[in-house]
Amino acid sequence: MEKITVFTSTSVPLMNDNIDTDQLIPKQFLKNILKTGFGKNLLYDWRYIKPNVPNPDFILNKPERQGAQILVTGDNFGCGSSREHAVWALKDYGFRVIIAGGYSDIFYMNSTKNGVLAIRMPKGQREFLAQLPADQEMTIDLIHQKVIADGKEFSFDIDEKIKHKLVNGLDDIAITMDYMDKIKAYESKMPNFN
Amino acid sequence: MSKTMIDKIWDQHVIEGTEGEPQLLYVDLHLLHEVTSPQAFEGLRENNRPVRRTDRTFATMDHNVPTVDIFNVKDMISKRQIETLAKNCEDFNVRLADMGHADQGIIHAIGPQLGLTQPGMIIVCGDSHTATHGSFGSIAFGIGTSEVEHVLATQTIWQTKPKKMGIRVHGKMPNGVFAKDVIMGIIAREGVSFGTGYGVEFYGDTIRNMEMEERMTLCNMAIEGGAKMGCVESDQKTFDYVRGRKYAPKNMDKAIEYWKQFKTDDESAFDKIIDLDATQLAPFVSWGTNPGMAIPIDDVTPEIKNSDDKKAYDYVGLQPGTSLKDVDIKWAFFGSCTNGRLSDLKIAASILKGRHIAKGLTAWVVPASRTIKETAEKMGIDKIFKDAGCEWREPGCSACLGMNPDHVPAGVHCASTSNRNFEGRQGAGSRTHLASPAMVAAAAIHGHFIDIREEAI
Numbered sequence A: 001m002e003k004i005t006v007f008t009s010t011s012v013p014l015m016n017d018n019i020d021t022d023q024l025i026p027k028q029f030l031k032n033i034l035k036t037g038f039g040k041n042l043l044y045d046w047r048y049i050k051p052n053v054p055n056p057d058f059i060l061n062k063p064e065r066q067g068a069q070i071l072v073t074g075d076n077f078g079c080g081s082s083r084e085h086a087v088w089a090l091k092d093y094g095f096r097v098i099i100a101g102g103y104s105d106i107f108y109m110n111s112t113k114n115g116v117l118a119i120r121m122p123k124g125q126r127e128f129l130a131q132l133p134a135d136q137e138m139t140i141d142l143i144h145q146k147v148i149a150d151g152k153e154f155s156f157d158i159d160e161k162i163k164h165k166l167v168n169g170l171d172d173i174a175i176t177m178d179y180m181d182k183i184k185a186y187e188s189k190m191p192n193f194n
Numbered sequence B: 001m002s003k004t005m006i007d008k009i010w011d012q013h014v015i016e017g018t019e020g021e022p023q024l025l026y027v028d029l030h031l032l033h034e035v036t037s038p039q040a041f042e043g044l045r046e047n048n049r050p051v052r053r054t055d056r057t058f059a060t061m062d063h064n065v066p067t068v069d070i071f072n073v074k075d076m077i078s079k080r081q082i083e084t085l086a087k088n089c090e091d092f093n094v095r096l097a098d099m100g101h102a103d104q105g106i107i108h109a110i111g112p113q114l115g116l117t118q119p120g121m122i123i124v125c126g127d128s129h130t131a132t133h134g135s136f137g138s139i140a141f142g143i144g145t146s147e148v149e150h151v152l153a154t155q156t157i158w159q160t161k162p163k164k165m166g167i168r169v170h171g172k173m174p175n176g177v178f179a180k181d182v183i184m185g186i187i188a189r190e191g192v193s194f195g196t197g198y199g200v201e202f203y204g205d206t207i208r209n210m211e212m213e214e215r216m217t218l219c220n221m222a223i224e225g226g227a228k229m230g231c232v233e234s235d236q237k238t239f240d241y242v243r244g245r246k247y248a249p250k251n252m253d254k255a256i257e258y259w260k261q262f263k264t265d266d267e268s269a270f271d272k273i274i275d276l277d278a279t280q281l282a283p284f285v286s287w288g289t290n291p292g293m294a295i296p297i298d299d300v301t302p303e304i305k306n307s308d309d310k311k312a313y314d315y316v317g318l319q320p321g322t323s324l325k326d327v328d329i330k331w332a333f334f335g336s337c338t339n340g341r342l343s344d345l346k347i348a349a350s351i352l353k354g355r356h357i358a359k360g361l362t363a364w365v366v367p368a369s370r371t372i373k374e375t376a377e378k379m380g381i382d383k384i385f386k387d388a389g390c391e392w393r394e395p396g397c398s399a400c401l402g403m404n405p406d407h408v409p410a411g412v413h414c415a416s417t418s419n420r421n422f423e424g425r426q427g428a429g430s431r432t433h434l435a436s437p438a439m440v441a442a443a444a445i446h447g448h449f450i451d452i453r454e455e456a457i
């Protein structure tokens, strides 16, 4: 998995609360065999007027917002069904960092499993970030747990274990691999009935 | 401190971590199907990782397979998922019961049938009805796709131990009442989320008296009550069921000796206990759009209590105060991992024998596995169904869910032996009524549900 240490990019503000996983990726797009390819259908119902016709008024479709890799959003992000495809869609679209008021538990765990940094920040600070001009970059310093933008610095909290995973680009499997000696020791003690 | 069976199996499988936090558990058996595994294999490929224990991994196709003309998969995405699983199993050396293979069937039917499912195990699969395997006195639960990848790569999983709930079921089930009615009755009374955060163990004399396939039905639907897992302590019936199957232990005596340790000490080990008097049960039928929306056949549909009820009534086109005996049934589905096993088909056949299904009604019989199909054919059960006017089909998930060509048409009321009556589950606009195989058979004959207690069966 790609590491996140110090990350700089422009951003997209989408300040609605309770953006659920059905909105992030509607169920008609779930039948696939890859983790990629979901990005074009991210937020489908808002993004397209009809198939292949983007809604020009929706912020994700604005020319000046293309290439932004940070999403600044509302409260209770990623609620609803547990589908992991929601994170796959955000990541495939290009988002590496999400800044929200809070997340559903399952969405949060899924984001950590897929190398997406999900930050919790209070509303006032998010509103400041949301009004920055489209070409204004912001820097996420995960090592020092800071968001830096337009001369301001905000700190955020994150669980040490999750930080360790993201900073080192470790997935759950890589972490478990550290226990391989113990796993093998367990296997060697298992009863054999054959 | 007393321990439950779940505690004992769990604690025995911990590699790392302390209770209350995520613990690293060893997985004895990992089952795969074509829908939730492709991205997991993709992840392995990206990272150059092998499947760590191919001897503890077993795959089949079930959700997408057609149940007539099985090699002619018309839906492109279904076809791709099926082909991808075949290729993944070949590339990663995973055992596969491929399309048309003698062992093919619904993953939760073939685990027990092949003797892969054994007491004392931790069993996982990217599918919520993995709970079925808990009926062997094991811990079995569904996992997400990232977890599938994790298990493939490491043969372990990080999990936090759930709380433990005991469901004590006692008394003789009245004639016409089956395991399906026990679990439907519990969910109807307690709601679809009573089990959230719990691992459930069923116990009591009613459960002891149940055959293995009835226990499978019971545990299969524990998930519909929100439980993480459902299980039944193993006993002589369990051991006899496992013995002699394809992948059963060779040294059964030694295995049984080992399995016997996994027993709940006493009731004080449970965090919560629910009691059910089986003598008071009636055949249950669901009326709405979740399995908790179900009533005894001699009752009428309930009043509207909230917006969910309202939405459900609108969807199924019924009114409060309706007897389900008065609803026109135009479709019947015998099958699924809940009630598609040999004993289920036998019961349905015993009712259909010498009778004919109602005019204008379509009835599909879909054995849960090829072995079940072939065994039933040897016994002449297929002929009873066919003579009664039913279609005898190839094994698969079929009309349990609308992912393959088998759909119940919009607006049609279907009597179904499956486990979920969600909106659109059996096809867009389909109206599902869950019930036991005997109730579905009787409904197929009459074109509406009847109270089978009033008819000799």
Ligand code: SF4
Pocket: B062, B063, B106, B107, B108, B127, B129, B336, B337, B338, B396, B397, B400, B401, B418, B419
């Ligand atoms: S039969 Fe139905 S519930 Fe069982 S595995 Fe197949 S789709 Fe799922």
